[in-house]
Amino acid sequence: MLAQLRPAFVMIVLFTVLTGLVYPLAITGIAQLAFSEKANGSMIERGGMVVGSSLIGQSFASDRYFHGRPSATSAPDPADATKTIDAPYNAANSSGSNLGPTSMKLLDRVNAAVEAELDAGRIDIVAADAVTASASGLDPHISPQFALAQVPAVAKARKLPEDRVRALVDAHAEQRLAALIGEPRVNVLLLNLALDELR
Incomplete structure (x- = not known):
């Protein structure tokens, strides 16, 4: 044996x-x-402090900043551990919503997001990524269309000329890899940090 x-x-x-x-x-x-x-996580530092990662999206609430796409991440409900609550950009619980195209909850959420964007005056043409969450809920990028649609509101909030803010978006637009792989995109955190550096 x-x-x-x-x-x-x-x-x-x-x-x-x-x-x-x-x-x-x-x-x-x-x-x-x-x-x-x-x-090492593509950490971004400003003034000796880590302000984020270029690989993970963050929530920006102020009109002075470009907004990322909605996040469907969640967290345990403090009142009942068997349930979850919405917790946008919760990096500890990366997930999509798993709601399908026939889901009324998804339709209601998208319609509410469209109305919120239109009411806030941030955009006049709604890009798909302005109202739909990514599969991870932590996507750091938005489409150039969504970024450019936010230019008037950001320029107004910062009292900057629109063409200057638009040029900043164009400068931060990333193209397809080898002109084939992926989609054109703009990293929201990097764009907002560049916006803060404008004089």
Whole structure:
């Protein structure tokens, strides 16, 4: 019996060391060498403080800033742990809403978001990403269409010429990778930080 247990024990120890220590350390080392900034979360610092990550969206409520797309993330309800409550941009609970195209809750939420955007005067043409959440609920990007639609409201709130704010959006627009992969996009946090640096 010992002859049968010994190889099994050796294999468990060997694969525990290989897959539990060697492989993770090797991948971490490669990531640190090849993609150090991304491996460390793409943190953005201003004045010696971390203000966010270029990979995770944040909520901006002031009219002085560009707004990201809605977030469908949630958190445990403090009153009842068996339920959840809306918690936009909750990075600890990345998730979409899982509401389908026939869901009345989704339709009501989208209609309310459209009305809120139109009433706030931030936009006059509603881009799809202005009223729909991303799959993760933490998307840091918006479409150039949504960003440009917000230019008049942001310029008015900051008392800046619209063409200057529009130029800032154009400067921060990222194009498709190799003109094929992905969609044109604007990182909201980076755009808002650049907006704060305008004189």
